[in-house]
Amino acid sequence: MTVTESSFIKESQDRYLTYALSVVSGRALPDIRDGLKPVQRRILYAMLKNLNLKHSGNHKKSAAVVGEVLAKFHPHGDVSCYEAMVRMAQSFSYRYPLVDGQGNFGSLDGDSAAAYRYTEVRLQEIALEILGEIDEETVGFRDNFDSTTIEPAVLPSRIPNLLVNGVTGIAVGMATNIPPHNLKEVNNALIALIKDPKLTISNILNHIKGPDFPVGCSILNSKSELKEIYQSGRGPIKMRGNWKLEPLERGKKGIVVNSIPYTVNKATLVEKIASLIIDKKLPLLIDVRDESTEEIRIVLELANDADPELVLAYLYKNTNLELNFNVNLTCLIPDGQALIPRQTNLKEILQVFIDFRIEVVKSRLLFEKKNLEERLHILEGFKKIFDKLDEAIKIVRKSDGRSDAAEKLRKKFKLTEIQSFAVVDMRIYQLSRTNIDEILAELKEKKKRVAEIEKILKSIKKIKDLVIKDLEKISEKFGDKRLSKIIKNHQEEEFNESDYIVQEDVFAIITRDGWIKRIRQSNDYESTRIREGDSILTAHAASTVDTAVIFSNLGYLYSINVTDFPSSSGYGDPIQKILKFRDGEKVVKSFLYRSENSEFNEKTKILLVSAKGMGFTMLVGDFLGLKRSGRRVMKPKKDDALVSVIIPSKKQAFFTKKASGLVLPAKEIPDRNPGAVGVILMSIRKDDELVGAFSFKSACKIPIRDAKGKIKDIDSSKITSGRRALKGTKVMSTGKISGVLDD
Numbered sequence: 001m002t003v004t005e006s007s008f009i010k011e012s013q014d015r016y017l018t019y020a021l022s023v024v025s026g027r028a029l030p031d032i033r034d035g036l037k038p039v040q041r042r043i044l045y046a047m048l049k050n051l052n053l054k055h056s057g058n059h060k061k062s063a064a065v066v067g068e069v070l071a072k073f074h075p076h077g078d079v080s081c082y083e084a085m086v087r088m089a090q091s092f093s094y095r096y097p098l099v100d101g102q103g104n105f106g107s108l109d110g111d112s113a114a115a116y117r118y119t120e121v122r123l124q125e126i127a128l129e130i131l132g133e134i135d136e137e138t139v140g141f142r143d144n145f146d147s148t149t150i151e152p153a154v155l156p157s158r159i160p161n162l163l164v165n166g167v168t169g170i171a172v173g174m175a176t177n178i179p180p181h182n183l184k185e186v187n188n189a190l191i192a193l194i195k196d197p198k199l200t201i202s203n204i205l206n207h208i209k210g211p212d213f214p215v216g217c218s219i220l221n222s223k224s225e226l227k228e229i230y231q232s233g234r235g236p237i238k239m240r241g242n243w244k245l246e247p248l249e250r251g252k253k254g255i256v257v258n259s260i261p262y263t264v265n266k267a268t269l270v271e272k273i274a275s276l277i278i279d280k281k282l283p284l285l286i287d288v289r290d291e292s293t294e295e296i297r298i299v300l301e302l303a304n305d306a307d308p309e310l311v312l313a314y315l316y317k318n319t320n321l322e323l324n325f326n327v328n329l330t331c332l333i334p335d336g337q338a339l340i341p342r343q344t345n346l347k348e349i350l351q352v353f354i355d356f357r358i359e360v361v362k363s364r365l366l367f368e369k370k371n372l373e374e375r376l377h378i379l380e381g382f383k384k385i386f387d388k389l390d391e392a393i394k395i396v397r398k399s400d401g402r403s404d405a406a407e408k409l410r411k412k413f414k415l416t417e418i419q420s421f422a423v424v425d426m427r428i429y430q431l432s433r434t435n436i437d438e439i440l441a442e443l444k445e446k447k448k449r450v451a452e453i454e455k456i457l458k459s460i461k462k463i464k465d466l467v468i469k470d471l472e473k474i475s476e477k478f479g480d481k482r483l484s485k486i487i488k489n490h491q492e493e494e495f496n497e498s499d500y501i502v503q504e505d506v507f508a509i510i511t512r513d514g515w516i517k518r519i520r521q522s523n524d525y526e527s528t529r530i531r532e533g534d535s536i537l538t539a540h541a542a543s544t545v546d547t548a549v550i551f552s553n554l555g556y557l558y559s560i561n562v563t564d565f566p567s568s569s570g571y572g573d574p575i576q577k578i579l580k581f582r583d584g585e586k587v588v589k590s591f592l593y594r595s596e597n598s599e600f601n602e603k604t605k606i607l608l609v610s611a612k613g614m615g616f617t618m619l620v621g622d623f624l625g626l627k628r629s630g631r632r633v634m635k636p637k638k639d640d641a642l643v644s645v646i647i648p649s650k651k652q653a654f655f656t657k658k659a660s661g662l663v664l665p666a667k668e669i670p671d672r673n674p675g676a677v678g679v680i681l682m683s684i685r686k687d688d689e690l691v692g693a694f695s696f697k698s699a700c701k702i703p704i705r706d707a708k709g710k711i712k713d714i715d716s717s718k719i720t721s722g723r724r725a726l727k728g729t730k731v732m733s734t735g736k737i738s739g740v741l742d743d
Helices: 008-028 038-050 062-072 078-089 125-131 161-165 183-195 223-232 266-278 308-318 346-386 389-398 402-413 417-424 433-457 460-478
Strands: 099-102 120-123 141-143 150-152 167-170 175-178 234-240 243-247 253-257 285-290 298-302 322-328 330-335 338-343 505-511 515-520 536-543 547-552 556-561 587-593 605-610 614-619 642-646 651-656 660-665 690-696 701-706 711-715 737-740
Touching (some): 038 150, 062 078, 062 120, 125 460, 161 183, 161 346, 183 346, 266 285, 298 308, 308 322, 346 389, 346 417, 346 460, 402 417, 587 642, 605 690, 651 737
Antiparallel strands (some): 099 120, 141 150, 243 253, 253 298, 330 338, 505 515, 651 690, 701 711
16 A cells, blocks of 8 residues: 655645635536536536427426436535526526426525425426537537536527526635626627627627616616626626505505515515514504515505605615625636636626637537538439439349448449448439439539538638627517616615604613613503513613613623614513624613713713722713624723723712722722723722722712612711722621612
């Protein structure tokens, strides 16, 4: 046994590269010429050549197609193979479906297709334009995975399928996302580029207006934006659902959405709109109904005097009624004998397809010429013996069989082997005068056609004319009008969330376990439902136009609109559903910010104190519009946590769990920028921790809660007052402190 030494790094790199190239070229990316991934190409080829499932024939079980493809060409999962075939049959996925499906092939609501044992398929007529010249030696073939048969390396497509139907795929380290386009527009662009190869992308866009999605949504990009996308091969296409106003029953008005963006799940969209109505985030809408049949029809019932433009502006902002399609024109491009994955642009896609069609037409003509010449060779043999038929018949009669007769005819009349066997195999009736005239006429006609082909092959212009003729026939037969409208001079609607809030007086409730909800102020918040073992941390008497500012034990500040608190008579929702809390993060304190005359705002100074006695003061700063992940305002050390946030005053009292207290004047507490660790405000004894703080101007009673939950008042004048970093003195002879009220 031979052992070859190699480094682990080298072997990993080599094998990963092999795997990556296999996925890129063998599964995930389409060929720029026929626009198909390998599995799609194999499905279409197997349906035509192995199963003869033409559009004019009967349907056949999908299971038969999947089995044939897996057995002969594609040794991968049956699910992925079936899904590829299903997608080619879906009119909402493909602009021009290639497979004619019978049965349940899924829906815009995200429903999966029925199992392949239930559905049936055959090829669409347009698919034959992709496969039609496969038997004319137009493309190369290669061995299948086990060398038991052959398969085409590419299909001789007359249709620019890459652009017409688009494709989506994720490979290793790269992806592709090509939108569908209108067949007539793409063919017109191809014809124009054949006639003038110097056309720029700007010129091409006079023919191709932009993508043409099968669901018929609107496209909001300007011509300059589209030019940049098609030039660079990457960029966002802005899609938006179409709508119209309709009168409804009982004098109501409704918005009827009759198209949605490409790839959007209609059921999920309707569910999202319904949740906005239920959560009272869009009070201008009363109800949403999906009345779709074969056509999309989503009915949005408007409230009285509601502005439909305002409703739609909110939906465009907060739902998938407006969505981007991120174009990525990556595909496999032929480079000699290899296929290279590369991001390309619109002109290159068109030009490569033109070059490919020129080669296909040449191969088709050469194949026709070869067949004509073979037939001419036989006809020349017939012509040689027509004047000596009697002699030929005598030779055949006296021969000892077919081969002997052919051999004797070959020697007598100087025929080739092919000609002699053709003469021997002729039937008696073919020797009549009429048939001889027909053969001579055929001979003349075929010679004329061979001369025409030779003339065409010598002229690249004539070959291009044939390519143009094919494209014109395709456009005439399968072309249709655009489904997606390009919105010119689109202006983005101004969006102000406050326009959608109905002002209502509520209690914004936050529990100690981090559950939030809002209830009307007409209800008693103390009797509201909370989870067993939980308790109310804060119940802000607020308006739905207010904002709650929340501090967590990990030192983060968050802001959340009161209207985002779920309106609920139940437990509400965990705060993690709205804010991006980290592991172990809990709410410590919350303040209410009102839009007018707020005591808590970006200019408010706050005091932050940790369990280890660290702290500092800082200005809150701009907290409105914070992202869900919040902003770090304090960085507690390891095994420490933020426990108290108060608005400082002339004096501050700090209390520990074991009932030590310390009062510090404001001058003892330094200011720091957000994100600081802080300084030692109070030294904490071993096995103790700070549990709360209280600010005051003059001597007062400070309410604390003991370990048993009882409220006790501590006289501020009896608490040690001094400099920071002192340990303080006992404020209770017995018992422990669990917290400070209104800290």
